[in-house]
Amino acid sequence: MPRLPSPIPPLAVTAHTATSAAGRGAAAFTRSLRERRSGLRPNDFSSAPLPCWIGRVDGLEHEPVPDAFAAIDCRNNRLAWKGLTADGFLDTARAAVQRYGAGRVAIVLGTSTASIGATEEAYRQLGDDGGFAPRYRNFLLHSPHSLVAFVQGVLGTTGPACTVATACSSSAKVFAQAERLIRHGWADAAVVGGVDTLCDSVLFGFNALQLVSDEPCRPFDVARRGISIGEAAGFALLERADADRTAPQLLGWGESSDAHHMSSPHPQGLGARLAIAAALQRAGLEAAAVDYVNLHGTATPANDAVEAVVVSDLFPAVTRASSTKGWTGHTLGAAGIVEAVACLIALEQGFMPGTLNCSEPDPLCGPQLAQDNVDRAPQIALSSSFGFGGNNAVLVFGRGGRA
Amino acid sequence: MSELVVRVAGIGIYAPGLTGWPVAAEALRGGAVPESTEPPRPAPPLLPAAERRRAPDTVLYAAQAAAEACAMAQADPAALPCIFSSTQGDIVITDYMCSTLATAPRELSPTKFHNSVHNAAVGYWSIATGCRAPSTAVSAWIHSFGSGLFEAAVQAIDDAGPVLLVVYDAAAAGALRSTIPFDCGFALALVLAPDAPDVAGTRVRLSAANTPGAASEPTLDWARTLRARNACADSLALLQALAVGEPATLRIDAGPSFALLAQVTP
Numbered sequence: 217m218p219r220l221p222s223p224i225p226p227l228a229v230t231a232h233t234a235t236s237a238a239g240r241g242a243a244a245f246t247r248s249l250r251e252r253r254s255g256l257r258p259n260d261f262s263s264a265p266l267p268c269w270i271g272r273v274d275g276l277e278h279e280p281v282p283d284a285f286a287a288i289d290c291r292n293n294r295l296a297w298k299g300l301t302a303d304g305f306l307d308t309a310r311a312a313v314q315r316y317g318a319g320r321v322a323i324v325l326g327t328s329t330a331s332i333g334a335t336e337e338a339y340r341q342l343g344d345d346g347g348f349a350p351r352y353r354n355f356l357l358h359s360p361h362s363l364v365a366f367v368q369g370v371l372g373t374t375g376p377a378c379t380v381a382t383a384c385s386s387s388a389k390v391f392a393q394a395e396r397l398i399r400h401g402w403a404d405a406a407v408v409g410g411v412d413t414l415c416d417s418v419l420f421g422f423n424a425l426q427l428v429s430d431e432p433c434r435p436f437d438v439a440r441r442g443i444s445i446g447e448a449a450g451f452a453l454l455e456r457a458d459a460d461r462t463a464p465q466l467l468g469w470g471e472s473s474d475a476h477h478m479s480s481p482h483p484q485g486l487g488a489r490l491a492i493a494a495a496l497q498r499a500g501l502e503a504a505a506v507d508y509v510n511l512h513g514t515a516t517p518a519n520d521a522v523e524a525v526v527v528s529d530l531f532p533a534v535t536r537a538s539s540t541k542g543w544t545g546h547t548l549g550a551a552g553i554v555e556a557v558a559c560l561i562a563l564e565q566g567f568m569p570g571t572l573n574c575s576e577p578d579p580l581c582g583p584q585l586a587q588d589n590v591d592r593a594p595q596i597a598l599s600s601s602f603g604f605g606g607n608n609a610v611l612v613f614g615r616g617g618r619a
Numbered sequence: 620m621s622e623l624v625v626r627v628a629g630i631g632i633y634a635p636g637l638t639g640w641p642v643a644a645e646a647l648r649g650g651a652v653p654e655s656t657e658p659p660r661p662a663p664p665l666l667p668a669a670e671r672r673r674a675p676d677t678v679l680y681a682a683q684a685a686a687e688a689c690a691m692a693q694a695d696p697a698a699l700p701c702i703f704s705s706t707q708g709d710i711v712i713t714d715y716m717c718s719t720l721a722t723a724p725r726e727l728s729p730t731k732f733h734n735s736v737h738n739a740a741v742g743y744w745s746i747a748t749g750c751r752a753p754s755t756a757v758s759a760w761i762h763s764f765g766s767g768l769f770e771a772a773v774q775a776i777d778d779a780g781p782v783l784l785v786v787y788d789a790a791a792a793g794a795l796r797s798t799i800p801f802d803c804g805f806a807l808a809l810v811l812a813p814d815a816p817d818v819a820g821t822r823v824r825l826s827a828a829n830t831p832g833a834a835s836e837p838t839l840d841w842a843r844t845l846r847a848r849n850a851c852a853d854s855l856a857l858l859q860a861l862a863v864g865e866p867a868t869l870r871i872d873a874g875p876s877f878a879l880l881a882q883v884t885p
Contacts, residue, residue, distance in 0.1 A: 221778075262724070263720070263724065264724050264725070319827075319877075328736065328737075332713070332716075332717075335713065335717050335795075336717050336720055336721070338717075338794070338798075339717035339718055339720070339721040339794060340721045342794055343797075345797070346794060346797075347794055347796065347797025347798070348794060348795075348797045348798050352798065353797060353798050354798065355760075355798055355799055355800070356760060358707075358795065358798060358799065359706060359707060359758070359760050360707070360708065360737055360758045361706075361758045361759055361760035361763075364759070365760065365875075368874075368875075374876035374877060375877055376766075376769065376873070376874065376877055377759065377874050377877065378757050378758075378759055378766050378770060379757060379758040379759065380755060380756070380757055381708075381736070381737030381738060381756050381757070381758055382736075382737070382738040382741075382754075382755055382756050383736045383737075383738055389755060392753075393755070393770065396773050396774070396777050397773065399777075400621060400623075400773055400776060400777065401621035402621050402773070402827075416720040416724055417716055417717075417720065417732075417735070420720060420724040420725065420727045420732075421716075421727055421729075421732035421733075421735070422732075423725075423727075424727045424728065424729040424732055425729040425732060425733065426729075471753035471754075471755070472751055472752070472753060473701075473741075473745040473750055473751050473752065473753065473754045474745075474746075474751070475697075475745050475746050475748070475749045475750055475751050476746065477746065478733045478734070478739070478742050478743070478746070479729075479733040486751065487751060490751060603736075603738065604733055604736045604738070604739075604742065605736060605738045605739065605741060605742020605743075605745070605746075605754075605756075606742060606745065606746065607738055607741075607742065607754060607755075607756075
């Protein structure tokens with residue numbers, strides 16, 4: 217059994233942004249959340265028809281990356297660029313690189329499929345020799361690290377730069393990895409986040425596993441029929457707490473493995489419980505202190521059943537818990553950062569988003585499940601992300617300026 | 620400047636001509652030149668028989684090296700946090716996915732799809748060993764050995780206990796051969812423990828290299844050749860130092876502009 221960790225000093229989240237079908241940048245995402253406006257639409261993306269709903273970001277087809285990065289231009293890096301330039305994040309991150317030095321800002325980003333869409337394209341246009349056409353003959357373009365290479369190139373850093381690719385927990389785990397680097401003195405700040413884009417691999421792959429709904433996803437609804445796949449880019453800048461005492465804070469993180477099954481969660485959510493316990497332990501908090509939980513809440517029958525029981529077992533009745541996947545779709549490797557940003561929005565804007573498309577909650581849900589938005593300002597928010605391979609990550613955030 | 624001081628408590632390897640640490644160590648000390656052809660599919664002892672039959676090659680290579688390293692370290696695999704690092708994950712599955720999607724997308728195999736995630740190998744490993752400790756799957760393109768070593772050492776120090784590092788890549792397959800230069804499989808595993816007087820194993824002190832320079836190469840021709848065939852063979856300079864058992868200072872690339880100095884003291 218994993219050892220229980222010691223509390224860690226909090227880090228300031230001095231900037232954050234998310235771009236998804238629910239809006240470009242935090243302000244647009246906030247408006248969608250407040251107005252309960254879903255970004256999902258009928259699938260108009262896959263190379264062959266597939267009856268499902270998707271969370272697609274408009275305009276990427278006509279918005280290439282800057283010329284210097286043309287060799288690794290692809291939908292994923294286009295979305296990364298669109299996400300980086302929202303909310304002034306790029307300028308803030310560049311200022312941090314200037315302030316701390318290029319070798320002292322780490323980059324840790326999560327992705328599940330990275331630029332695989334470009335590899336799929338290459339396979340649809342093979343040359344006469346059976347190999348890739350010249351435009352696609354770039355090794356890095358077909359590597360999971362293409363995203364980090366792009367962002368590192370844009371920011372010009374020379375310190376640690378790493379891709380985390382643990383499926384749907386990827387861009388939650390980046391907070392843990394970056395926090396360790398800062399606490400152990402290997403960086404003074406870190407750009408964390410993640411990007412995943414729509415591609416045939418995930419649309420037809422999840423369809424083959426019979427996990428895709430033919431209607432907009434309905435997290436925690438008793439009649440839920442599976443996920444709606446989305447795409448997103450999100451980033452956050454982490455610095456030591458004294459950099460900005462008014463900024464929201466990363467208070468804790470927890471990681472665990474289910475040791476159960478490649479594509480189904482542990483039936484009692486054992487791994488999820490271990491990760492929640494470790495995250496609260498690092499934050500020095502009891503479960504009772506958590507005001508808001510942003511659930512993984514994919515709307516698959518299995519995930520939501522397990523998660524409903526875990527939440528109702530662990531948290532008090534006054535805690536509010538919701539899934540925001542009805543707004544964004546399941547953005548896979550970007551889900552961790554998108555939902556971290558949803559938590560930061562809740563802490564900064566003083567409301568808790570409910571759950572879209574959940575008209576009749578599964579009876580397994582406890583009183584914590586929020587269908588409607590709640591107009592109450594949370595002090596502590598927790599976000600859960602679970603991935604294939606039984607890979608779990610949980611983050612705890614606190615409102616800025618707390619006593 | 621920060622330092623990470625760890626002991627290499629266990630080593631496992633599965634690569635052309637290097638089908639286990641005793642064989643590899645002998646070759647790295649200047650023994651007979653190892654075979655350069657791909658070894659047979661390994662049958663890692665900790666994977667259930669059914670998984671050994673159907674798991675992708677990368678899972679078998681990774682699990683074979685991991686099992687050997689855990690046995691040498693006398694460590695319980697169920698208790699070790701896992702850091703798996705790979706440039707590309709399973710290229711054979713990527714080739715299958717992309718060629719199927721280009722021709723008959725609705726015929727995609729659900730099993731192949733869930734095996735296509737970058738964390739498939741660490742997923743299979745944690746399931747087979749009953750490991751509920753944190754596990755991660757990272758990549759840093761052709762610097763995945765150095766980057767994985769760095770992350771594993773940070774986790775060992777942070778967790779104040781041993782961790783399992785596995786670095787693996789497969790040969791390129793199908794149309795990806797035109798673009799990815801790997802032509803053989805290679806897996807390496809290390810059990811790294813925080814340095815302490817009662818911990819066995821060679822001490823490795825990692826610090827950031829603050830000046831530009833070239834990564835250390837192994838001194839043997841066959842090892843340099845292997846290094847050009849698979850990025851994980853970047854590990855051979857460190858492995859040679861561990862095999863020879865004399866003090867050495869190596870430079871290990873962990874990114875395009877981030878390198879580690881590894882001071883090896885047997």
